[in-house]
Amino acid sequence: MLLHRQPEFSVIDAPSILGLRPTGVELLPKALRVAGLLEQLKADYAGMVAPTSAYNYKRDDGTGMLNPQAIKDYTLKLAEAVNGELRKNKFPIVIGGDCSILIGNILALRRLGRYGLFFIDGHSDYYLPEESSTGEVADMDLAIVSGHGPDILCDLDHLKPLVMEQDIVVFGYRDSAQSAQYGCQDIKNTTMINAIEFVDVQRLGFQNAASLGIETLLKNELSGFWIHLDADVLNDSIMPAVDYRLPGGITFSELSNLLKLLLLSKKAVGISVAILNPTLDKDGSIIRNFVSCIAEGLS
Incomplete structure (x- = not known):
């Protein structure tokens, strides 16, 4: 199936908080629509995939995760x-919701062949359940899609790994010190994932870092790749409306430029957007700026 082409956008609402907490990220799809995302992108609305299970605050005894069966059920629906x-x-x-929506998106592509992942996030999301202080799958989504963690989510459709480590670029994360404190694996030095930290972006310059990431991914024999965008990759001074804040981050213009470069590759086949919490944006200005940034980058 040839999927890399001039895009005709369709928006899927994925307001799942099963991998985080019901704090407000579930309101993001509606907030982006109200701010004009569909109109600015001339996108079709493809409907909502809503969770059918209630949130359970108790960690699962077998996996150490929160809501693993509910997330599996939701993931299969979203992938369809x-x-x-x-x-x-x-x-x-695909608009979340929390970052656990990534699993369904990557499963959808894994069913079709070999696809990559360009992961734009302020956090590496590479915790295993025993390393996570919360059990939230939004801490673990990158580990899960690359085959690390309990099989209830890692081996969906018996297709583990959903994406190979060498077919992943992680861009802009800035939580290495925090992750190390919890004993989380260092993705840069212990995996085959192509990791570009925020400090690397600063050292190389944004354009060079972005080009390096894209060129690295395009060297592989991929049918295409998925883009995952976590709003907390943006600088905390312009994107404070997230539940787990970190100092530093990229600018709106840099993110727009990165999205443009990714689409110019003609290999991007879809994007997930997650984590922005509208309840933390008191006057709506952050949402409006975010919509303008995405629309500029994808247009």
């Missing part, structure tokens, strides 16, 4: 919706 849009030759924009 994404596959449906891809079959229509659309470019899905």
Whole structure:
């Protein structure tokens, strides 16, 4: 299936908080629509995939995760919706919700062949359950899609890993010191993941760092790649509306430029957007700026 083409966008709402907490990120799809995302991108609305299970605050005894079975059920539903849009030759924009939505998006592509992942996030999201202080799958999504963690989420459809480590670029994360304190694996030095930390972006310069990441991914024999965007990759001074804040980060203009470069590769096939919490944006200005940034980057 040829999926890399000039995109015709379709938006899927994925307001799941099963991998985080019900703090407000579930309101993001509506907030982005109200701010004009669909109109600015001339995108179709493909509907909502809503969780059918209630949030459970107790960690699962077998896996150490919160809500593993509910997330599995949700992931399978979301993957079907994404596959449906891809079959229509659309470019899905999947709006969370928390970062556990990534699993369904990557499963959808894994069913089709070998695809990569360009992961834009302020956090590496590479915790194993025993390393996570919370059990939140939004801490673990990158580890899960690359095959590390309990099989209830890692081995969906018996397709583990959903994406190979060498087919992943992680861009802009800045939580290495924090992760090390919890004993989380250092993705840069102990995996085959292509890791570009925020400090690397500063050292290389944004354009060079972005080009390096994209060129690295394009060297592999991929049918295409998925983009995952966590709003907390943006500088904390312009994106404080997230539940786990970190100092530093990239600018709106840098993010728009990165998205443009990714689409110019003609290999990007879809994007997920997560974590921005509208309840932390008191006047709506952060949402409006974020929508303008995404629309500029994808146009």
